[in-house]
Amino acid sequence: MINLKNKRILVTGGNGFLGSFVVKKLKERGCKNIFVPRSKDYDLVRMDCVRKVYHDTKPDIVIHLAAKVGGIGANRDNPGKFFYDNLMMGAQMMEIGRQRGIEKFVAIGTICCYPKFTPVSFKEEDLWNGYPEETNAPYGLAKKMLLVQSQAYRRQYGFNSIFLLPVNLYGPKDNFDPVSSHVIPALIKKCVDAVRQKKKSIRV
Numbered sequence: 567m568i569n570l571k572n573k574r575i576l577v578t579g580g581n582g583f584l585g586s587f588v589v590k591k592l593k594e595r596g597c598k599n600i601f602v603p604r605s606k607d608y609d610l611v612r613m614d615c616v617r618k619v620y621h622d623t624k625p626d627i628v629i630h631l632a633a634k635v636g637g638i639g640a641n642r643d644n645p646g647k648f649f650y651d652n653l654m655m656g657a658q659m660m661e662i663g664r665q666r667g668i669e670k671f672v673a674i675g676t677i678c679c680y681p682k683f684t685p686v687s688f689k690e691e692d693l694w695n696g697y698p699e700e701t702n703a704p705y706g707l708a709k710k711m712l713l714v715q716s717q718a719y720r721r722q723y724g725f726n727s728i729f730l731l732p733v734n735l736y737g738p739k740d741n742f743d744p745v746s747s748h749v750i751p752a753l754i755k756k757c758v759d760a761v762r763q764k765k766k767s768i769r770v
Contacts, residue, residue, distance in 0.1 A: 568627070568670060576623050578610060578659065579631035582672070583739050584732075588629060599624040601625065605632075611651050616658040620766055629672045630724060633709070636741075637748045641701050651706035656712045671727040673716060677734055678706030690731075699738050725743050 573689030580602030719725035
């Protein structure tokens with residue numbers, strides 16, 4: 567177990583929904599050297615910006631949470647962008663981390679990595695048993711490549727990385743915009759709006 571208190575920790579996406587909670591927990595555990603890059607200062611799709619964020623922060627640990635994300639509608643409308651941006655961010659962040667010899671790289675995947683017809687409850691051994699749901703496939707496969715890269719780098723370079731697959735997330739600070747949100751926050755918003763407007767039903 568790595569003692570994180572005196573480590574320099576880079577958390578990409580640290581201002582986002584998941585990232586804000588991760589940063590909070592790190593601070594609660596006594597971590598003082600946490601750097602959260604802003605996308606306006608570091609466009610992690612670009613290799614020069616990836617090199618710059620490593621140069622500026624000199625991290626020991628990287629927790630890569632940054633992603634181009636959205637609900638079904640956003641995925642349907644932006645498959646190319648979601649694939650390219652997520653693939654480039656992850657691949658480049660891990661590659662420069664390897665080059666700089668960081669102590670640990672933590673990559674976050676998505677439930678969208680799983681095949682469309684995965685039996686419930688999901689099991690890791692089912693991860694490669696089919697193609698993801700078509701709407702989310704470009705995003706899911708781009709994130710899934712971080713697992714492949716992580717395993718390949720560990721095998722060839724001894725690179726200390728891990729790929730975590732969280733379940734669907736929702737809660738405070740989530741995106742509740744009906745145009746771009748995920749299903750659960752969209753349903754929560756519909757229910758809250760219906761209660762406020764004294765409606766007897768919602769349309770899903």
